[in-house]
Amino acid sequence: EIVLTQSPGTLSLSPGERATLSCRTSQSIETWSFGWYQQKRGQAPRLLIHGTSHRATGIPDRFGGGGSGTDFTLTISRLEPEDFAVYYCQQYGNSPWTFGQGTKIEI
């Protein structure tokens, strides 16, 4: 099983600031098989990024993804009030699919 480790656990930022979230995988994975989700309290997760860097439909361009091998990042260029949430990374190229433990962005 591929283990995903996210850092930091919590990010304390203000609207307008830049957020950088990291996710490290326990073994190298293909870039097509990596994604990021956003989850707000009481809601289902929402796909933000698939294939490491491709924004899902309707996702604003302030969200960007990158990385390769075992190290991946999600960047939010300028935080909007609605971006304060929990973010999860996921790999879906190897079974079982696995998620990171989450990074919370708080004000």
Add this chain to the structure above:
Amino acid sequence: EVQLVESGGGLVKPGGSLRLSCVVSGFSFNSAWAGWVRQAPGKGLEWIGRIRSRAEGEATEYAAPVKGRLSISRDDSRNTLYLQMDSLTTEDTAVYYCGTGINTFDFWGQGTLVTVSP
């Protein structure tokens, strides 16, 4: 608009069984894989498993903690995904989400709560 609507959650005693359903609309369900993810109270996301399309033999894959107790099936004529849960324990208490998509979990249901308690 793609919609996934889960049902079947509720309170069940340890050792009991439950079957969850997920009706998919606005998407080519019969040609896509579909799966389930759960989230225990206050915890992160846990992938349960998925089922491939009929064209791919409806092959299933499961996470180790649920293998042998939870099983996924589908009825393409009803655009419905199922999760049969047997031998439930308190550790299975969670919100259960169904999902499908082209890339990964592009689309999600709203979730249904399963509580396993004496």
